[in-house]
Amino acid sequence: MSGDGGTEVEVPRLWADPAGGADGGLPPGGGEEAVAGQVLAFAGAALVAVYVLDEGGRSLRLAQASGRLRERIPLPDVYALSSRSPVTDAYCTGHPLWLGPAELGSYGETGQRPLPVDISLGALPWRLGCLLVVDDAEAGFDAERRDFLEVYADQVAARLEAHGEPGSVLTVGRPPPVLPATASDPLRVGKFSLVLSTGRIDADARVLELVDMAPDRFDGRVETFLAHCVPDDLPALMSLVEPGKVTSGSRELEFRVRRTNGELRWLQMRCRVLADHTGRPDRVVGVVADAHALRRGADEVSRVQRLAAALADAMSVRDVGRVMVSALRGPLGADRVAFAEIESDRLVVLALDPPEPSAWPDAWQSEWRSEWPDLPIRALPTLAGTLREGRVSLWPEGPASGDGLADVGPGGLAVLPLPAEGRVVGACLVGWDAPHEFRPEERSLLTATAGLVGQALKRARAFDAEHELATTLQRSLLPRRLPALAGGVAVARYLPAMAGLAVGGDWYDVIPLSEGRVALVIGDVQGHSAAAATIMGQMRTAIRAYAVEGHPPDVVVSHANRLLVGMETDLFATCCYVELDMEEGDAWFVRAGHLPPLLRHPDGSTEELTTEGGPPLGVLADAEFPMTTLGLAPGTVLALLTDGLVESQILHLEDGMRRMCEVLRSTDTSDPGRMADTMLGGGGRRDDDVALLLMRYDGMKVRPVRASWTVWRLPDAVMHARRFTARTLRAWGLAEEADVVLLIVSEMVTNALVHTQGSVRLDLALAADRLRVAVTDGSPRAPAKPVIVDWESTGGRGILLVEAMSAAWGSVPVSGGKQVWSEIPVPPREASGPDAGPVAG
Incomplete structure (x- = not known):
């Protein structure tokens, strides 16, 4: 669209207004000449006739006719639908028909009377009939007039159908419907033309009157025209005037204008987008009508x-x-x-x-x-x-x-x-x-x-696509699934924000640790952006790495804090880290500017846990993060959450935490997943993302049994390790699994003695259905499987044997060294099974 400094393009008048109608108005008229007279004045044609379908639906009858050629061209009163004529052909095909003198000659006798061949004719069908426009052959109907007349005919037909009485049709002898408007122009229709490349609009006086704009104040800019429209209706109108977004074809829409007296007025637009010789949309021609009369209240x-x-x-x-x-x-x-x-x-x-x-x-x-x-x-x-x-x-x-x-x-x-x-x-x-x-x-x-x-x-499709992309990014940075825990059940929920990019920094994690311990983590990076999501992913990875290394909770959080400070980002993060001994029920809590956990005791009472805390991560490099210790009884539910769940523009933090305690207290603990869904509440609009981590601590029904052996670096060290293992297995009633376990112990101990220095310790732990073998040494280097193994190889087969004989195996860093572990399935045992105490070597 052109601006104030754009090139002025003069859009010529489409055709001269008829005499006595310089402003687009019509001479007074009524009765059966009303519709024909209105079309005649708008089109500037020599003759206009309205044919309507009779009650039997077998013929079209002349209802109205007007124009200076009315006497010279006697129109047939009836056209049978079975006959061939311009009127019936247009009505039966449903497409406008434009004929010049040459084409008219091919029709010959039409109806009762022949039509002259020195005229130009247009037949415009509608559902209940056909509109016939005639002009001198010299004037003719060029492409622009045809487009305007087709659009205007659609408007006339829609008005006639809209104002007809239910169940009635227009017939000869029945007056046409009276359209409630001014006596001079019942249809109140104006015409306009818009050049898309320049944004220049040529509108007649009737259009300007409908939008309540004085002709001397209209500068021909489409922006001036749109300024009178209600802002809520502008998107629909802009789809017709913005170059590059318009496609050829017909359009119909309604919009509102605010008149100078404050009145809200409905207008109806019918238009057609025309293309240039290259097929690109070039012009818009159409009519604007007063639609307020169609709205009865x-x-x-x-x-x-x-x-x-x-x-x-x-x-x-x-x-x-x-x-x-x-x-x-x-x-x-x-x-x-x-x-x-x-x-x-x-x-x-x-x-x-x-x-x-x-x-x-x-x-x-x-x-x-x-x-x-x-x-x-x-x-x-x-x-x-x-x-x-x-x-x-x-x-x-x-x-x-x-x-x-x-x-x-x-x-x-x-x-x-x-x-x-x-x-x-x-x-x-x-x-x-x-x-x-x-x-x-x-x-x-x-x-x-x-x-x-x-x-x-259109807006919702864009939102769905953006929301899906953001949600996919967010969920790719969060755990795909939570691990199964011995002695408890953990569930998590994440809901993205429904404002902005819908991607944020909330995260959660459940990290299995050695010796029956687990770490629960929840955090929130400041902001809702891709940068926040990136920092979130880095912090989650870092905390998981520090935790797996075996550091205590306060050290894990301190390391993460120094890492975020060193990243030199403007964002900070809050975090709550909990390490839980699943066997004993002991929990260690560390908070870094985050909300305190919620606790539901086995008796149903709920509390907001009072724990010491430090500042958010990324604020002070030397910040301290104290630990709080608490013992959990079986049946306790622990809830970690982010502030998006308990705080909003209309909900204070204290009220939100109190409400969450009430929900946690009143919810059945038998299904943790349903508990989490209940705490999330409805799916209303959210301005912040939400993360919730819920764990029900059940305690271990079958307590693990442990035994350990210090491996001395002697020539027969492996033999002593095997003897200790065999003795322990006999005490635990696992004689059938002894061959597999002894082979794994031999390979793991030999690997530690040959490739590391310092002390070596062998640990055996029998859980409900698994036996865990762990060998700890002082080297941080994890064992690696050989790339190529052939018949000439003299080493490197031990790890392959361990992998083949174990249900699962791996290596974790522990206190400057590492622990290589292997798990072997064993027959399940009851709580009353062997309870041998630890055996020291």
Whole structure:
């Protein structure tokens, strides 16, 4: 669009206004000459005639005619639909017909009287008849006049249908409907032309009057025109004026203008986008009419306003579908409403009411492969044609089609293409079983709804795509699944924010440690951005690495703090770290600026745990993080959460924590997953992301049994390690597993003695159904499997044997060295099984 300094392009007048109508007004007239006279004045033609379908539906009868050629060209009173004539051909095909002298000569005798061949003629069909325009051959109808007349004829037809009495048709001898407007111009229609490349608009006096703009104050800029429109309706209008976003075709929409006296006025626009010789959209020609008369009261306006408000809060595509279905089915008394978006050449249904497959056509039921049907558009030619035209189509008695679309609304069907940014992005179908006549307010509601929902659907699709991308990024930085714990159950939930990029810095983790211990971590990096998510991923990885190395909780948090300070980022993070001995129930808590944990005791009482804390991570390099120790009884539930769950613009932190304690106290602990869902509450709009980590500590029903042996560096050290292992296995009743365990012990001890220096310790631990063998040495270097093993190899086979004989094996750093471990499944034992104490070597 052109600005103040843009090139001035003079748009010539499309055609001269008729005498006595310099301002686009019409001479007073009424009765059966009203419609023909209005079209005559608008078109500047020599003759205009209105033919309507008779009550039998077999012929078209002349209802109105006006113009200076009325006497010279005697028009037939009746055209039988079975005869060949420009009027019947246009009506039967449903497409406008433009004929010059040469083409008229091919018709010969038409009806009772021949038409002269020294004229130009246009036949414009509509649902109840046909509009005939005639002009001298010299004047003719060029492409621009044809486009305007076709658009204007659509407007006239829509008004006549809208104001007809229910169940009636226009017939000869019956006066045409009286349109409630001024006596001089019942239709109150103006014309305009817009050059897309410059943003210059040429509008007649009637258009300026409708938008309440003085002609001497209009500078021809489209921005000046749009400034009078209600801001909520600008997106739909901008889709017609922005270069690069407009596609060729017809458009129909309604919008509101605010008049100088404060009155809100509805206008209706019908236009056509024309392309240049290269096929690029170049101009927009159309008409603007007063749509306020079609709205019989403020109720329809308020209904559209409520719909606009509801769509503003609809974030996802499914939300838009839910709002649209509720806005149409109940108020219109419809039997079926379908909402779908267009993906490639398929109609993807997003919402149906009623949702039962039996309520929809058989063709839809056959495509019901998931929650909703997914149909190829080519299987619905009636719908495909409506989508190409891009205009709301109404069938009071259902479409006579064989593609199953008629079964959606056998008594009446409305098809609403949903436009956005110059193209159709979806469709809505509203159907009635009983015969249904569309009242004027229903037509207005459906037209306005299509424009509003189209923009909302486009916005929701962008939100869904962005939300899916952000959620995928976020979840890729979080644990894919939580490990199974001996003596407890841990569950976690994460919900992204529904504002901004919807990616944040909340994280959680459950880290299995050695000797039956586990670390629970929850944290929150400041901000909602990709940078926050990146820092979150780094902090989670760092804390997991420090924890696995065997550091105590306060040291783990201190290392993470110094790491974040050294990263020189402007962001800080809060964290709560808990290390829990699953065998004894002892817990160590460390907080770094984070919310305190919540605790639900076995008796049902709930408390906000009082723990010492330090500053957030990344603030002070030398900060101290004290530990708090607490013993947990079996049946205790521990909840770690982020502030997005307990604090918002309308919820104070203290109130949120108190509410979470109440929810935790009143929830059944038998299902931790359901507990977590209950604590999250409803799926309302969230301004912050939410992380929740919940663990129910049950205690070990079968306490592990342990034994250890210090391996001295002697020539027969491996033999002594095997003897200790065999003796321990006999005491534990595991004689059948002895061969496998002894082989693993031999290889692991030999590997430690040969490749490391310092002390070596062998640990055996028998849990409920597994035996763990661990060898600890002073070298931090993890064992590596050989790359190539052949018959000449003299070493490197030990690790391969351990891997082959173990259900699981690995290596973890421990206090400057490492621990290589192996697990072997054993028959499950009961709590009353062997309880041998540790054996020291």
